[in-house]
Amino acid sequence: MEATAQGVDEAVRAAHAARGALADRTVRAAFLRTAADRLEGAKDRLVELADAETALGATRLTGELARTCYQLRSFADIVDEGAYLDVVINHPDDTATPPIPDLRRYKVPLGVVAVYSASNFPFAFSVAGGDTASALGAGCPVVVKAHPDHPGLSEQVAAELRAAAAEHGIPEGVVGLVHGFEAGVELVKHPLVAAAGFTGSVRGGRALFDAAAARPVPIPFHGELGSLNPVVVTEAAAAERAEAIGAGLAGSMTLGVGQFCVKPGLVLAPAGEAGDKLVESLSSAVADVDAGVLLDHRMRDNFLAGVTERAELPGVEAPVAAGPGDDEHTVRPGFLTVPADRLAVEGGEHELLLEECFGPLTVVARYADDGEAKALLGRLPGNLTATVHLSEAEAAGEGRGAEILAELTPLAGRVLVNGWPTGVAVAPAQHHGGPYPATTSTSTSVGGTAIERWLRPVAYQGAPEALLPPELRDDNPLGVPRRFNGVLER
């Protein structure tokens, strides 16, 4: 049922009232682990429901649930370790200019976090996904705006999280859930909402970002919107292994019916023979991929319209044409080719090829020389990922390998060499974010540092040990990593 403004208000107030119960790090970590246990315990029921609502298939959904539980437990470990608190302690120092008093800094939770779920990850970027796990880990209650593509699953997952909270004496309001477009708009405007996390489209995300910035008290809005995820294949790499690259690309761009935010959407391949072989390999591999069901009909309509509009541009060819499948639900994957120089003109009609087309389509831009490839890279908007395929010699340091890495770094939050961007690992070194429109902030929504989004620093000056939280006491009773009088202690 769609929430009214009053329903949103109730959910936010209940979440806000629960924040004190999250203050203890030990309790929070245990809560996250219990949540993971409960989701695993309900696996069969949840996967069945998820498949009924999203058609993503039991195998993929079972894997995604496992990933979701892994995330919850990872954040429990991070909370236990306490390095994320960024504890810095300075004893008084009269030799500094001006003199330094006793100062002790760490990070505190921001308050209630609004979480906007994604359609394409009903577990891992939804009610119990990375935004929720990292926010709860930071000590922030959440109110989740359910995605309309899996409302029943959203309710069931929220119920498991609330039951887990109750096991640790945390009020169930710590995880709120609201449905409906209007509820989502109300949520980001609510005075007690202190920050927001979002995964979805550029259009929807930008509207909510604008609303967050326009509040009387603006709040951080961490949105992951859209990404082309360019891939550069060097001449030497194509000459060395065109077939393998074509086949790998086909696998990555059609994985999950192309519904990943890191799907490679633009490939810079060399003109000439080696590039031709790559296109041939891609053709035969993509032609072998079955039609698949997109998450909802709106997405299917957008995909088919996007494919048609792109395919009609001058100079664009479709070696394997994407399009509708044999029934009204499915789509067939495909790809387009275009000479890279067509994309060189700013504001031209080919600009559309530099926008994400959500679904199993990629665009192969054939470049005549390195200068043309570099010029095209310079025109790209921000991305979650940028990939380069290098030859063995280039990877070993010969030729332009390091130079291309430096060219790709300004474009993206993750730069891959000889790999594919799909399959986003949950790891401390992960960064899932990038220049706008990839994300609306410099933060990540995957990996350990995602917790930083929901915290702010506070420094205590001249506070007696008796009044300080244990994390800030000289004797460090909880053993948190810290910087103590300039020295990193671990």
Next chain:
Amino acid sequence: MEATAQGVDEAVRAAHAARGALADRTVRAAFLRTAADRLEGAKDRLVELADAETALGATRLTGELARTCYQLRSFADIVDEGAYLDVVINHPDDTATPPIPDLRRYKVPLGVVAVYSASNFPFAFSVAGGDTASALGAGCPVVVKAHPDHPGLSEQVAAELRAAAAEHGIPEGVVGLVHGFEAGVELVKHPLVAAAGFTGSVRGGRALFDAAAARPVPIPFHGELGSLNPVVVTEAAAAERAEAIGAGLAGSMTLGVGQFCVKPGLVLAPAGEAGDKLVESLSSAVADVDAGVLLDHRMRDNFLAGVTERAELPGVEAPVAAGPGDDEHTVRPGFLTVPADRLAVEGGEHELLLEECFGPLTVVARYADDGEAKALLGRLPGNLTATVHLSEAEAAGEGRGAEILAELTPLAGRVLVNGWPTGVAVAPAQHHGGPYPATTSTSTSVGGTAIERWLRPVAYQGAPEALLPPELRDDNPLGVPRRFNGVLER
């Protein structure tokens, strides 16, 4: 001379073109140290010019220049150490869900930073101030919007920074300088500007924040706007040392003619005898303070109007009336008292007392009991600082000390016990920021972590050692602190 849109464009492009010259950390650190040396070398000339433009006095300005040089050298040390890069390395791990590939993350500079100078710190929050020092340290060129209250000094300081850059082979465009209101608006909208730092008023800062958020590609806007800096004096503290607290408060609120962003602007003092003694002590100390010159006539006009408007509110008294000095340039410090319950009504006419009045004025709200004090604290907007004065027993852990600290923490970025907020130390544990409107982000503009504002993370996946920056190589040739396969290494 006020910069045109073309002048802004030229400055930004020159800064952007200089970014490559800042790529090397060793060069950057040396540049910052040379800049400090040069400013010190030009001390007499710069302080004289600064005093002529700001009337802040040679003593204060000499101290501020020393602080500015200390800041530049502190960031050089931070850049050398490299901990701010937040290096995280994960070797492949097939046991994770999903498996972890080789991932290596660190932070890269965002690009050109727009710096908006403050009026009240012509050195430390101006052309060579903390925003510039931290941005250059991060590897970001800057274009500074000069404050109109010290245009000549701004030019001279910029010239020293450029000369320092030239000594290290860095193009002089690395530090741009533009004058004029319109230039400031153009600057935040320029496509090549990647982030902004601001210190100033709520009105000006919010307008620029809104412009930054409304860009086609929004950018981070780190603004330090306004702050009341509440001070709570407990009944027991007032009973123990009313005189000392009154005298200390007088010193802090009149320091620099009350023109500090951390000036205590609202004091919660107990009703009754102990509080009366505090007010008496404050009265005699404030009455002893000479009239002083504000930074410009607009500020003087605003101050005098703000004092009058506040003093006329029902229930407000002025034991020492702030007002114009004996000539048309100066103002006399003063303070107001008001029963705290007058401030309990949301939207009432007393709401004005919860807004900053820039200059030597503070408001003493007399509370009848702890509940009244707590209710008033709950109504305050965000602050840079919040202070409590406790009795000896309370500081040792008796009574409500810890409770009050917990009540102040949500209000501010720095919480002080038995001290005064003026005199902001430059230290790793410092945090100079707070909930809006204190700052527009969760960052700090003073202290080591100010560098974090100008960076974004990038993760490299599967990149061969030969192509990686040395900071991300297994053998750690530069010895940067890092997290290596989960273990924190110094």
